[in-house]
Amino acid sequence: MxxxxxxxxxxxxxxxxxxxxxxxxxxxxxxxxxxxxxxxxxxxxxxxxxxxxxxxxxxxxxxxxxxxxxxxxxxxxxxxxxxxxxxxxxxxxxxxxxxxxxxxxxxxxxxxxxxxxxxxxxxxxxxxxxxxxxxxxxxxxxxxxxxxxxxxxxxxxxxxxxxxxxxxxxxxxxxxxxxxxxxxxxxxxxxxxxxxxxxxxxxxxxxxxxxxxxxxxxxxxxxxxxxxxxxxxxxxxxxxxxxxxxxPITQSGPSGSKSRCECLLWLDKQEPNSVLYVSFGSGGTLSQDQIDELALGLELSKQKFLWVNLRAPNDRASATYFSEGGLVDDDDPLHFLPKGFLERTKEQGLVMCGWAPQVEVLGHRSIGAFLSHCGWNSVLESVVHGVPMIAWPLFAEQRSNAALVSDGLKVALRAKMKKPSVVVKEDIVKLIKGLMEGLEGQEIRRKVKELKKLANSAIMxxxxxxxxxxxxxxxxxxxxx
Known part of the structure; x- marks a missing residue:
């Protein structure tokens, strides 16, 4: 039949x-x-x-x-x-x-x-x-x-x-x-x-x-x-x-590049759990003052970092959400960073103004933490890969997500603004060291590893x-x- x-x-x-x-x-x-x-x-x-x-x-x-x-x-x-x-x-x-x-x-x-x-x-x-x-x-x-x-x-x-x-x-x-x-x-x-x-x-x-x-x-x-x-x-x-x-529904499949991109090749050379991944998503932008403070905070922390999707400064956090805008100088696209920053940190970090394959980055053995705008896609990707976060929300529902991951799930430290709309470099150093080196960071790491197991169980x-x-x-x- x-x-x-x-x-x-x-x-x-x-x-x-x-x-x-x-x-x-x-x-x-x-x-x-x-x-x-x-x-x-x-x-x-x-x-x-x-x-x-x-x-x-x-x-x-x-x-x-x-x-x-x-x-x-x-x-x-x-x-x-x-x-x-x-x-x-x-x-x-x-x-x-x-x-x-x-x-x-x-x-x-x-x-x-x-x-x-x-x-x-x-x-x-x-x-x-x-x-x-x-x-x-x-x-x-x-x-x-x-x-x-x-x-x-x-x-x-x-x-x-x-x-x-x-x-x-x-x-x-x-x-x-x-x-x-x-x-x-x-x-x-x-x-x-x-x-x-x-x-x-x-x-x-x-x-x-x-x-x-x-x-x-x-x-x-x-x-x-x-x-x-x-x-x-x-x-x-x-x-x-x-x-x-x-x-958790997170991005899967091809990253968009047949060969390993620059940032993955750079990560291959770093020690396990040693790199802070910094990304404000596909549309987030920072003011000039905030870019300066973040850059100097990264430098002063002495921690390895990968900073991607960096755009030219704008006082509106969502200014490039619907466009590719943000770069104003093709000859020197990172000219707005503090003078001498790239030279001083060339052995410490990598800065990219372009796209990065976030899922592959978060899954890389060298990533130790994620400084994130707390878009929900990014939060879930971080949880799925067991990566602790520094919560730095910009717009939409991101502050609600930041409250959830820091106060509720306790898998993140949250950036606090002291100056009007600016997180200062001294606090950025404390956040990075607290998460990457401190006892509080160890507990956050333990909790996010537990959530990783639960996330994987949910889709089994x-x-x-x-x-x-x-x-x-x-x-x-x-x-x-």
Whole structure:
């Protein structure tokens, strides 16, 4: 008797014009396909900007054959870009402006294939309306922590309970299952309650609570157990949607270079656990004063360091989030560093203004710690590789993440600003020595090694996140049976 052919289940994803978000949702798709080979086909619909860089094409070129990306025409962005508008507003409004194209694409897809589920990025929740329209299961993909999701779920209550600006609130903010958090550490969108960013944030949070089949969060039960349990208890009473912990979802696959890049070759020559890796992500920038203080702090620490993705100074921390900008002098791209710094530290460290393969760097034996902006992708990559952190948040929800890793998980030391918006070199030296050499650093190292084991367990064959994804996969496969 012949076996019946395998039926392919089609899933549609909707992302936003931000590479870190695109990586996260597509890595989730890769994880789904890895666990359920040949039974799924994924189409990812991606709004674009005229300023979208081509430097990430290697990532899309390396995707499996059963993940297909549709890049939508560029949305009109000129009234927002370079106008002091926050990253959150730019991301959400650019996604919103692409929704008519998203709907058109989904309707066209639905005419040729049975779509079982729609998964939309947390910054594009409007797309879930199309799931209802097409009678398909609809989910939000939340690329941040469960704690930040809890902030979103409680945002309306907080708005009613707290009368002042959150940054001026005298006490700590208490959320079920989460560490108490300072109002100053809530996401940027909450820091000006009269702003458009705050209005859009509250609207987005309301959509998280209603009108879909669940939220996929890029975390894992063992990392944020109490927060996950607290949300689940509310969910059982019908207050919250079902939350699926599917992480850690981190970047995998080709790094974009067939040969080992300069920084990996340099790391090969260093002693085990001896190098501090410094990166503020794909879009973070520092002021001139802060670049000077960080450079001198690295030098004075006498610690080996690898400083990558360094951009020309800018007083807006997110100034280059949507572009490749930041370099102003091709002949001397690092001219803005303190005079003589590169010469004095040529045996101590390596500074790069360009891209570095972060996953390979964090997995390298010579890396001893990570000075990070605390983007959630970077936090998870650090945890997966068991690398302790210096938490140095810049924008978006990064201060919330910094509070979680330093005060909650206790796998990081946090940079504190003494001057207005500047961490001074003396404190930078203390942070580096405390983490790389001190007793406190030893305890942090022990804790992050424990989390590394838990992260690996979560994605093993019978791990908590693997089981969660299996449950989702079965639901999606059975949608049309």
């Amino acid at each position: 012949e076996s019946s052919p395998i039926t392919t289940t089609h899933i549609a994803l909707v992302s936003v014009p931000a590479f870190s978000h695109q990586v996260s949702i597509l890595e989730f798709a890769k994880r789904l396909l890895h666990l359920h080979a040949d039974t799924f086909h994924v189409t990812c619909i991606i709004p674009t900007l005229s300023s979208s860089p081509s430097k990430h094409s290697f990532f899309f070129d390396s995707l499996p054959h059963n993940i297909h990306c549709i890049f939508l025409p560029s949305v009109n962005f000129h009234d927002l870009n370079n106008n002091g508008v926050s990253v959150e507003i730019q991301t959400q409004l650019s996604a919103s402006r692409a929704m008519s194209s998203v709907r058109e694409t989904l309707v066209s897809l639905s005419k040729t294939t049975d779509i079982s589920a729609l998964v939309a990025d947390a910054m594009a929740p409007e797309a879930l309306e199309f799931g209802k329209e097409l009678n398909i299961l609809s989910y939000i993909y939340f690329p941040c922590s469960t704690m930040v999701l809890s902030v979103c779920f409680h945002s309306q209550n907080l708005d009613e309970e707290v009368s002042c600006e959150y940054k001026d609130h005298p006490g700590l903010i208490h959320l079920p299952g989460c560490i108490p958090i300072s109002g100053r550490d809530l996401p940027d969108s909450m820091q000006d309650r009269g702003s458009l960013a705050y209005k859009l944030f509250l609207q987005r949070c309301q959509r998280y609570l209603n009108g879909h089949d669940g939220i996929l969060v890029n975390s894992f039960m063992e990392l944020e157990e109490e927060a996950t349990k607290a949300i689940s208890q509310h969910g059982n009473g019908g207050d919250y949607p079902h939350v699926y912990s599917v992480g 064959e019978d791990g908590s996140s693997t089981r969660t994804i299996a449950n989702l996969a079965n639901k999606w496969k059975n949608k049309h049976t």
